[in-house]
Amino acid sequence: MTLYKWIAEEVAKKVINNEELFILDVRNAEAFADWKIEGHKFEYLNIPYFELLDGVEEILSNIPTDKQLLVVCAKEGSSIMIAEMLTDEGRDAAYLEGGMKSWSEYLEPIKVSDLENGGELYQFVRLGKGCLSYMVISNGEAAIIDATRMVDVFTNFAASKHVNITNVFDTHLHADHISGGRQIAALTGATYFLPPKDAEEVVFEYTPLVDGNEVKIGNTTIAIQALYSPGHTIGSTSFIVDDKFLLTGDILFIDSIGRPDLAGLAQDWVGDLRETLYSRYRELSSELIVLPAHFMIIDELNENGTVAKRLGDLFEENHGLNMKDEGEFRSMVTDNLPPQPHAYQEIRHVNMGKITPSAEDQTEMEIGPNRCAIREFKKY
Known part of the structure; x- marks a missing residue:
């Protein structure tokens, strides 16, 4: 045979x-x-x-x-x-x-949607790790959000689309995977953005990403608007793209919410997490399409392979968004933390620029599933 x-x-x-x-x-x-x-x-x-x-x-x-x-x-x-x-x-x-x-390292690029005036939005699905990265394209330019360390995937894709990468963003300082953002920026001359509240220990130069930042891609009306949304980290920042899509980083997922403990500050940050989910996001249009930075289970994939859902639907269906009692919310968040990501402290130090492991060591650091969410929310 x-x-x-x-x-x-x-x-x-x-x-x-x-x-x-x-x-x-x-x-x-x-x-x-x-x-x-x-x-x-x-x-x-x-x-x-x-x-x-x-x-x-x-x-x-x-x-x-x-x-x-x-x-x-x-x-x-x-x-x-x-x-x-x-x-x-x-x-x-x-x-x-x-x-x-x-x-673990494979990324599948999938088109999410056309944008205004000929723009496009792509989601890069890392099926083996649950990571989701994004590329916004418009008039010969591209922006990348939450890139993984497989930088060739992004630079080669941009080349295939005949666009120049001009801006690279990380929604927060990642702890479960190594960011490729700085490396892509160095290779392409793009501007690298990072929330300053997450960057207090970084040892490299970056452009501060703060609430209200608006970055135009190409010479069209496509805009990436930053929305401060702490809770997973103190600097976590979401993006509204083209007034249609809400990129939530690791704050809100399709079937769960982000964990607040990966810097050892769960009790301190759980209040920020609730404020983001129950106040900041409630002020947004329910018609926005949520695009998270991770997915937890295969059932979160849509028929076309994307991970995306309307914000209004999540307010109805996601248990983490439907706990009216704040004390109960705090208890559920802090009592349902899954095992911490493999080598997460080392990964944070890589993303701070403090250590530079070999490619083989980086692979070993990332082995295993996504563990950025509260996995076992129960509906009451």
């Missing part, structure tokens, strides 16, 4: 196109339980590779013959070995090139 090599992009298309896939994940049980490739119609079998060294005959009955089969491991090697064993037993099998490392 045939052994196939798939790249992360091929798997991403299956997620977005809602296709069926059977995944044999040969990592250890703990790694699989913590983080896996998620798809709407994916099925899974987790058997550590070392349990299969003597052969795969005993698991063949657990692997369907009517679905494509993908074998996955951490970095590729073990999955190749097991996939070859499966083909020797008469099964077609594929392995994921680069393993979960490549899945």
Whole structure:
């Protein structure tokens, strides 16, 4: 039978196109339980590779013959070995090139909408990490919001669109992934913006991003308007783009809200979080389309693969926006914090410019799922 090599992009298309896939994940049980490739119609079998060294005959009955089969491991090697064993037993099998490392780093650019006067808005979906980045394009210019460290994805995409990157923004000092904002700005000559309240410890130059900042993209009326929205961090800043879209950073997600503890100040910042969600955002148009910086679960993806929803719908459906009692809100936020992101303190120091790890070390720092949200809000 045939052994196939798939790249992360091929798997991403299956997620977005809602296709069926059977995944044999040969990592250890703990790694699989913590983080896996998620798809709407994916099925899974987790058997550590070392349990299969003597052969795969005993698991063949657990692997369907009517679905494509993908074998996955951490970095590729073990999955190749097991996939070859499966083909020797008469099964077609594929392995994921680069393993979960490549899945963690892959970004899928998806068009969100056309904007006024020929502009465009794109969302870059990092399916393996839950990160969401954005590019606003207008009249030969582009702005990037919350870029990941895979800077080539953004610069190459801008080149394919024949636009110059002129502005780069981070909505806050990230703790779960390494920002590519400064590097993109250095490569392109773009202006790099960061909220000053999050930048007290940074060791590089930046342009302060403050409430009311308005940046024009191209020579059209497309504007990126900054809205101070603390709570996830003390400097967290949202953006209103083209008077239609609300980029919420890590303050508001589709199915949850941001966590306030990644600088060790949960009790201090929970009040800011409530003020942003229950006052500042309530003053905005309910017709704005929320575009967050992360998603939590695969069900938050729309049919076209984007993560987006009307603000008014979130006020009705998101449990984190519907707790009238402030004391109950504070308790729910501080009592439902998920495990902190892997190496989050080191990631914060990278984003401050204090340390510069190798590419391999940066990959290891980011391994694992998104953990920027309060995951278990309950409706009362």
